[in-house]
Amino acid sequence: MTEVYATPTPGVYAGAVPYGAHASQPILSVRQIEKVFGSRDSVTHALAGVSFDVAAGEFVGIMGPSGSGKTTLLNCISTIDAVTSGHILVGGRDITTMSKRQLAKFRRDDLGFIFQDSNLLDTLNGYENIALALTIKRESPARIPQMVEDMARTLGVGDVLKKYPYQMSGGQKQRVAAARAMVSDPKLILADEPTGALDSRSAAVMLEMLEMMNHQLGATIMMVTHDAFAASFTNRVLFIKDGSVFNELRRGDASRDEFFARIMEVVSFLGGEAGHVA
Ligand SMILES: Nc1ncnc2c1ncn2[C@@H]1O[C@H](COP(=O)(O)OP(=O)(O)OP(=O)(O)O)[C@@H](O)[C@H]1O
Numbered sequence: 001m002t003e004v005y006a007t008p009t010p011g012v013y014a015g016a017v018p019y020g021a022h023a024s025q026p027i028l029s030v031r032q033i034e035k036v037f038g039s040r041d042s043v044t045h046a047l048a049g050v051s052f053d054v055a056a057g058e059f060v061g062i063m064g065p066s067g068s069g070k071t072t073l074l075n076c077i078s079t080i081d082a083v084t085s086g087h088i089l090v091g092g093r094d095i096t097t098m099s100k101r102q103l104a105k106f107r108r109d110d111l112g113f114i115f116q117d118s119n120l121l122d123t124l125n126g127y128e129n130i131a132l133a134l135t136i137k138r139e140s141p142a143r144i145p146q147m148v149e150d151m152a153r154t155l156g157v158g159d160v161l162k163k164y165p166y167q168m169s170g171g172q173k174q175r176v177a178a179a180r181a182m183v184s185d186p187k188l189i190l191a192d193e194p195t196g197a198l199d200s201r202s203a204a205v206m207l208e209m210l211e212m213m214n215h216q217l218g219a220t221i222m223m224v225t226h227d228a229f230a231a232s233f234t235n236r237v238l239f240i241k242d243g244s245v246f247n248e249l250r251r252g253d254a255s256r257d258e259f260f261a262r263i264m265e266v267v268s269f270l271g272g273e274a275g276h277v278a
Pocket of ligand 1: 037038044045046064065066067068069070071072073
């Protein structure tokens, strides 16, 4: 490991504390990443030197005004986008220097995704959608039914396994998507506005589900959200502004309501009303 990985960025993530006692090694280390889009006449510095760590067992929220670089950050970690410079380590392995083949394996084995709209395959029922994640990972076929059923029951969707996505509610689809992301036990779950398309009641159920996945199943989750209520379910919120980490809030022992109030203070400072942070 070269020095670039070992050098902490002062103030931002030094001394990160995981939610539980799961581990102390960071699962994710983002080191001075930059992402530049375009060339010559039209250049956008979407990320301008972002650094932070996520410890195993953390539930981290990413907030920031529209265009601040949140999705680009998530896309760089999920390897959809390549960084222009800097390094990203997952489980100690630098994903910015991996070959295409290694990246495909990394995405399959180490990451789980939850998107704004569930991205379930319409031609597969709930069971098959969840099982697919295990088949792709070459899980032993004999183990798959039990694993799917256990995860579906844990996330409250045991009764929709035979239904197709068009027969499920928005909230059920998102929970099936969460089961699909979780069933293969990835190192890191990346969630991009997972409650963005849900009504407030379904959103609350989904957020409680993510909280449970984090607390009880030990999932490490990074969630981009524009919604302070959603962010208040996390343990820590990173605020991105103009492609850099602008601020960080840790929940500590605060209640969810207290954390929500603190998040709202930063949101107001950043962009006026909550609605402007999107
Ligand atoms: N493929 C691209 N080509 C050129 N510019 C891009 C591209 N993708 C993103 N950008 C620019 O990079 C900046 C960051 O975009 P990004 O989508 O990461 O922001 P965001 O914080 O996720 O915004 P929002 O909350 O509105 O989704 C923006 O200025 C955007 O226009």
